[in-house]
Amino acid sequence: MPILTVDMQAGTLTAWRKRAGDAIKRGEIIAEVETDKGLIDVEVFTTGVIESILVQAGETVPTGTVLAIIREEAGAPVSVTPSTPVQPVPVTPPTARPAPAPPRLVAEVTGRVRISPLAKKVAAELGVDPASVRGTGPGGAVTREDIERAAATRPQAPARPAEAPDRQARMRQLIGAAMARSKREIPHYYLGTTIDMSQAMTWLTEENLKRPVPERLLAGVLLIKATALALREVPELNAVWRGTEAAPSPAIHIGVAISLRGGGLVAPALHDADRRSLGDLMTGLRDLVRRARSGGLRSSELSDPTITVTSLGEQGVETVFGIIYPPQVAIVGFGKVVERPWVVEGRIEARPVLAATLSADHRVSDGHRGGLFLAAVDRLLQEPERL
């Protein structure tokens, strides 16, 4: 099927002017085709005899389709077609890459923060000093998200009595804004399960006996490591929301919720929690708590967590359903370890148990995957020695 008009993709063969067996000469009209511009005669460019007609009148075929087979006459001046195979391969120029864009002049921003007008407005509203925020926008410019993240996780300097009250109100306001936005934008779903902690607690006691005092472990470290290893099995919970979809994070940084003296909360990251030993995690955790409470946290530690673990057991709370910290997509809660009746092979026993919960972003994962995650945490805590 020849290309007969500028942008012809296909044609309808309306009539044959020749039949199989007919002799044809270069330049003769061999058929008629209906194109977007109307009926056009089809010229043949070889001299010979038609062996077979492959496409019947009335059929519509794309350009380049073989319509008939022609046996070229031996003596005839072979129409010196270039090395084109029967199947015409349109000579396509190299894939059209966009031309290199002309270099765009950009004014040097000196003596002022590189910040978008919107971010400047939101910073004013949330009382964040843009100069203190690391920008993730173009050219390192500070964006609205940067301001909001900074606002939500800004470290609470130790409450100096003088400005404690308004610092408290400011803190409340910032956390409120982040939590409101989280509730507004993130469709949370909640799952809970009860985990038998007897294996873990027994192992912990024996382990601490072997360890010198400074290297002693807390139960929280076991919960963090179990969470980290379980995330390897359900990675979509360990991700960051990018506005339209979640980007799973290659690394597992567990944000540990640390309450601050006199109210307020921060959740700095324990980096690569899945790859660190319990002892190393413990040292990391103690350092984070100490610096959180003395106002020495780095802003990167605050913006790095890929998921958060909150544990309110200390305060006597049995079950806590957390609110996800944007841009994370899940938060794991651990309640108090309490003695509870537990059925073991039909008998009732007293067992130390705790309530583990998961709040997760339904845009990213669903209950089924959340359930798998909690089951993995439970399983991992039954073999504490392997954490």
Place this chain on the structure above:
Amino acid sequence: MTRDEVRATMLRVLGEIAPEADLAALKPDVAFRDQLDLDSMDLLNVVIGLHAALGVDIPEADYSSLATPDGCVDYLLGKLQR
């Protein structure tokens, strides 16, 4: 070491952990947890602090005897005399 020296050491360690706490008003016979906002991490740090300051080993099992300021000083004195 005298009782007062042990008590002073204890208060110093507590002060590092909870700088904002009003240690002067500490009631000797009321549990730390009920007077100060300390969690398990704080208590661990107190134990580590005392261990470093006084060189005494404090097994987890003995934590209950450290619950109140006086109980803690008595326990530490007992450890030191042995």
Place this chain on the structure above:
Amino acid sequence: MAGAGPAAPLPPVPLPVNREHALELLHQMVLIRRFEEKSAELYTLGKIRGFLHLYIGEEAVAVGSMQALSADDSIVATYREHGQALARGIPAGSLMAEMYGKANGCSRGRGGSMHFFDVARRFYGGHAIVGGGLPVAVGLALADRMQGRPNVTACFFGDGAVAEGEFHESLNLAALWRLPVLFLCENNLYAMGTALERHQAQPDLRLKAQGYAVPSEAVDGMDVLAVEDATRRAAAAVRRGDGPFLLELRTYRFRAHSMADPELYRAKEEIERWKSRDPIGLFTARLRSQQLVDDTDLGAIEARVATQVDEAVRFAEGGGWEPIEDLTRDVYTPVQP
């Protein structure tokens, strides 16, 4: 005279010609014919894209008129320019490569079938805006005249262009300033799909020149010798400084306006009638009757042309693509450091 049909056919004028010149004229016409047939084939294979306007049937006009022009004369043509470009001596390979869009094309692949340029041969382009080339031709002639050069600027245009204001403005300005412009109107009776009588109140086009006191003559565009003779006489007058001259070359295109034209506007019989005066057929018959050529000569010409066309296609197939990095090259002249 109002509403007269196409002007009365012109009496054939037996003109003498020597054998060597006859063979050269015939070879050039056959080259154009086969080159155009190959172009049509390559278009159906998708190798040539966009618009393609074939010159088949009008070969005598390009070949005949080009004989009267020197290497220093300038040519301005239209989008149906393959005949003029080949007759002017631009290598068939660089024209084919241009239609492939290749960088070894005569315009680096930038112009395609409608925009051939070869400044060494003073071929100032195919112009695709109907009538757009006429003012440029007037300017080229003005430059020659102001620099004392005895050159002629030959400006080809179709019967459609006479409806454009620039035709009238150009004739007037050239006549007013006595500029050496040779206006060559290829009247093939159709402005795309509109027959001459349906777009000109006065279809006898040569008469239009009288409005600007420009001498003009109608020529049988199917007779290569008649075209050559008329162009030589007109070019001589222009070169003498008598001012512009207009030739109306009456011809006919045997193929559609362009590759995408179903030709609903003209009858098959009319096409066949004009094919009976095929410029190659007419000339070959005359040469045979004067025993100036025989079958071996014709066979030799066909074979030589077949090789030329085949080499042209090979040259185009072998050409490379212009690098995309060169997209903005030549928008402006690079600043000499």
Place this chain on the structure above:
Amino acid sequence: MIKMSYREAVRSALREALRSDPRVFLMGEDVGRYGGCFKVSHGLLEEFGPERVRDTPLSESTFLGAGIGAALGGMRPIVEIMTVNFSLLAMDQIVNNAATLRHMSGGQLSVPLVVRMATGGGRQVAAQHSHSLEGWYAHIPGIKVVVPATPADARGLLLAALREPDPVFVFEHSALYGVDGEVDEAAAPEEIGRAAVRRVGDAVSLITYGGCVGKALQAADQLATEGIAAEVLDLRSLRPLDTSAILASVAKTHRAVIVDEGWRTCSLAAEVSAQIMEGAFYSLDAPVGRVCSAEVPMPYARHMEDAALPQVAGIIGAVRETLGSHG
């Protein structure tokens, strides 16, 4: 340095070019015997003769096309199109030939052509004679566009245009011909593509060209009395635009008002505003302001024409708005 009018400055450049280069010739309607409809080429016919100062028939498309052809043929023509309003008749030759031939011929052809036109309104000559369309020309790759606002630039930019190997279009605002200014007749030709700061300031950048430079300076004077130091940047060329000068000024003042006699929609001012947004986004403390002609065919009645054209008051209002929205 001597004081002369804008018109005399252009004539001085024309005379200098005609004397120094035999390839140069002037072509246009009434440029010879009549001395030019704005009296620019007065006296040149007597000095250089009819071959080099050519009155043309009213055939803008053809005598501009002839200018292109003569340039291809080795001449350096200066084509005068009386006003930008009549250049619409020659747009095909300008866009499809002058701007295109070099690129489309793969670099073979060069079109060293200068085209001069009067532009702008304000003389009560109504809609068909009052257009300001230089912005259209600034859209076309392959040509350059200069807009001299002072007698010195009228001479300097014309001589610079005559050294360019590609087509250059010179727009002379019709209200400027009678304006006087200092001109150094020995000065070297200006550089095309360089803007000029006509008044230094730090509060806002008034970016303008041609006929509006005077109005911007008057606005700046008035603003100065209120302690607002407005910087006035004369673009001098619309293609190429001196983007670095624009961005440097805005990076300093953090505010910009563009004054352009063209109609606001798709105007030259729109392009300058887009470049500021792209290049100085993080330096802006307020949206870019634009003061352009009202989108209306220019009315004849004086009070109506004045209302349509950009005026000093409008410029001051726009500056206040950029400062106001700072609060």
